[in-house]
Amino acid sequence: FKQSEKILTTEFYKELTQEINKTVHKIKAKPNDLKKREILYNYIKSVAKKIFPDSKIYRYGSIENGFSLTDGDIDICILNKDNFEYTPAECVEILGEKLKNNGIDDIKLLIRARVPIIKMKDNRSGISCDIGFQNRLAIQNTKLINAYSKIDNRFKQMVFISKIFNIYLITIYWSKMKNINEPYMGTLSSYCFILMIIHFLQIRKPPVLPNLQKIYLNNFKEYEYIDGFNVSFFGDINNLHKYWNSENNESLGELIVDFFKYYANDFPYISGVASVRAGGIITKEEKEWTREHQFEINKTNSVKDRYWFCVEDPFELTHNLGRPVDRKSLFKIRGEFLKAVKIINNKNLSGIQVLEKILE
Ligand code: GTP
Numbered sequence: 001f002k003q004s005e006k007i008l009t010t011e012f013y014k015e016l017t018q019e020i021n022k023t024v025h026k027i028k029a030k031p032n033d034l035k036k037r038e039i040l041y042n043y044i045k046s047v048a049k050k051i052f053p054d055s056k057i058y059r060y061g062s063i064e065n066g067f068s069l070t071d072g073d074i075d076i077c078i079l080n081k082d083n084f085e086y087t088p089a090e091c092v093e094i095l096g097e098k099l100k101n102n103g104i105d106d107i108k109l110l111i112r113a114r115v116p117i118i119k120m121k122d123n124r125s126g127i128s129c130d131i132g133f134q135n136r137l138a139i140q141n142t143k144l145i146n147a148y149s150k151i152d153n154r155f156k157q158m159v160f161i162s163k164i165f166n167i168y169l170i171t172i173y174w175s176k177m178k179n180i181n182e183p184y185m186g187t188l189s190s191y192c193f194i195l196m197i198i199h200f201l202q203i204r205k206p207p208v209l210p211n212l213q214k215i216y217l218n219n220f221k222e223y224e225y226i227d228g229f230n231v232s233f234f235g236d237i238n239n240l241h242k243y244w245n246s247e248n249n250e251s252l253g254e255l256i257v258d259f260f261k262y263y264a265n266d267f268p269y270i271s272g273v274a275s276v277r278a279g280g281i282i283t284k285e286e287k288e289w290t291r292e293h294q295f296e297i298n299k300t301n302s303v304k305d306r307y308w309f310c311v312e313d314p315f316e317l318t319h320n321l322g323r324p325v326d327r328k329s330l331f332k333i334r335g336e337f338l339k340a341v342k343i344i345n346n347k348n349l350s351g352i353q354v355l356e357k358i359l360e
């Protein structure tokens with residue numbers, strides 16, 4: 001049987017929109033939080049510069065693209081010259097030791113990870129920090145996210161809401177707390193959620209976000225490559241109007257409601273891949289992200305690939321951001337989207353109440 005749907009009124013969406021804006025304002029990092037992180041960043045930079053004097057040091061992730069929460073972490077990437085004498089894994093060991101000797105004791109060196117990193121937490125400030133090496137793709141995809149975030153404020157607000165939703169997911173299913181030492185299997189990263197939202201906003205009718213990679217490829221001839229991947233995109237947002245204009249006037253409330261509905265009911269989990277690069281859904285088949293292929297490569301690789309939930313990295317086309325998700329965790333994640341839709345359709349709840357209820 002089908003539950004009769006609640007009619008979502010303009011008033012409902014208006015209240016929900018206001019509630020989203022209020023919540024985001026509360027949780028996003030304040031100037032003081034950013035200052036504390038600046039101090040820790042400068043300290044780590046000074047330690048790293050002593051060991052790798054010719055390196056360039058960058059921030060990436062939320063601290064750089066403006067999506068930090070009050071207790072957000074710092075992502076740091078150190079670039080040494082191309083034929084540097086040490087591998088990224090060795091650099092992790094060398095800098096890791098140095099940081100330990102400098103009084104950072106909450107520290108873990110992930111040497112065998114797909115991307116080797118130092119995971120540390122500064123006890124005085126309570127701030128967590130990831131430090132990696134030679135990860136130019138991460139610096140580049142941060143720039144891409146940053147460009148998208150300048151186009152439409154509704155995208156930014158949705159990302160913040162997705163972060164609280166994700167923290168809630170991680171909390172109920174995987175741990176009481178987001179412990180920096182354990183990268184939870186089955187969970188999605190903030191980065192994956194960001195791509196899920198861009199994908200959703202690109203296929204909206206009319207779209208809320210354009211396809212910055214396609215705009216570049218269609219209009220320019222000189223391409224930039226990192227690790228063999230074409231990483232070009234149109235980033236001159238002040239001049240975007242020459243190529244694309246938004247005709248979407250929906251409220252934030254409407255978009256959030258349909259975002260939950262999309263990942264609850266409409267996303268083609270079985271056959272599809274969300275692709276921000278292609279600007280829509282592509283098939284698992286054409287990427288060979290199929291079960292047979294998964295089985296094949298996992299025979300030889302130590303890092304397991306999974307294709308239950310597929311979100312393509314915009315540049316590193318072989319990387320599925322949904323990789324940590326298996327059948328069980330997909331069931332749970334999708335179940336939470338379904339639960340959110342049920343809350344939205346609850347006739348007794350107003351636009352003000354539903355958001356709180358969804359995020360518990
Ligand atoms: P918070 O740390 O939750 O505030 O969000 P964030 O925006 O920093 O995202 P996250 O920590 O998930 O990822 C940081 C950056 O790592 C992203 O912006 C990407 O540039 C890069 N990245 C690339 N691939 C991956 C991946 O598979 N997992 C994660 N977590 N990050 C990736």
Ligand code: MG
Nearest residue numbers: 061062073075
């Ligand atoms: Mg981060």
